[in-house]
Amino acid sequence: MRKLSQYVVAGWLLAPASAVACPWCGSAISEQVRAEILGGDFAANLAVAALPFPVLLAIVAIVYFWPANATSRERPETKP
Amino acid sequence: MTASALETRDALANRPRLARRPLIAAGMVLGMGLGGFVDGIVAHQLFQVHNMLSARYPTRGVDAETLAVNLEVNMFWDGLFHAFTWVLTVVGLFLLWRAIRQSHVARSGNTLVGSMLLGWGLFNLVEGIINHHILHIHHVIEGPGHLPADLAFLVFGGALVGGGIAMIWADGGRDLEMKA
Numbered sequence A: 001m002r003k004l005s006q007y008v009v010a011g012w013l014l015a016p017a018s019a020v021a022c023p024w025c026g027s028a029i030s031e032q033v034r035a036e037i038l039g040g041d042f043a044a045n046l047a048v049a050a051l052p053f054p055v056l057l058a059i060v061a062i063v064y065f066w067p068a069n070a071t072s073r074e075r076p077e078t079k080p
Numbered sequence B: 001m002t003a004s005a006l007e008t009r010d011a012l013a014n015r016p017r018l019a020r021r022p023l024i025a026a027g028m029v030l031g032m033g034l035g036g037f038v039d040g041i042v043a044h045q046l047f048q049v050h051n052m053l054s055a056r057y058p059t060r061g062v063d064a065e066t067l068a069v070n071l072e073v074n075m076f077w078d079g080l081f082h083a084f085t086w087v088l089t090v091v092g093l094f095l096l097w098r099a100i101r102q103s104h105v106a107r108s109g110n111t112l113v114g115s116m117l118l119g120w121g122l123f124n125l126v127e128g129i130i131n132h133h134i135l136h137i138h139h140v141i142e143g144p145g146h147l148p149a150d151l152a153f154l155v156f157g158g159a160l161v162g163g164g165i166a167m168i169w170a171d172g173g174r175d176l177e178m179k180a
Helices: A002-017 A028-038 A042-050 A052-065 B003-013 B021-046 B064-100 B109-134 B147-172
Strands: B017-019 B177-179
Touching: A028 B064, A042 A052, A042 B064, A052 B021, A052 B064, A052 B109, B017 B021, B021 B064, B021 B109, B021 B147, B109 B147
Parallel strands: none
Antiparallel strands: B017 B177
């Protein structure tokens, strides 16, 4: 038990020395990360990251709604 | 020809025609979503050859602090990319569920798999052309001399499109309908 508490204290003392890099925690790097993500380029980055997806859905919509008689042709039935 | 053979032939000729279009659309969307996951999992995470915005926020040739920031930023946009592919996959599953519950829709495994390959290939072509060649937000293998890998990605996408169309075609020809 005593050893465990020593580990906890040691970990607590060493924790500030380790790097913390996540967008939403309070480290100095995290503030940079947040600034880069949510800065002035956010809308532009969002637009370019999302752009292929509406294009892909538009292609599917074209396939789905293309007039049936433009692609579907009845096969001629053979006479007996 | 016997009367029963004639009846069989007439019955076969008069089978109702089943729509393939809902199945093809569902398979395409499903293939796009799963193809996006392949890109994200294999290229972004397993091999780490690029990230969503790795041409804007490079992760090579930078100091440790910039690397930490850029990795985090790319991780955010990779997450958003995976969110979009997840939505596509869910939409594809919804369309597939709706399609197979309709009695007039064909339930063909070959058409479904062909449509998924077609969707995956279209994903590679559209994502490759827009992100790699027009917007340059990332390249398949980031760094100088990225063109061969970018072109190989497009060729792979084209091959998937060709294979998918061939499977759909083999299953019912040019018609978007097939016999029951």
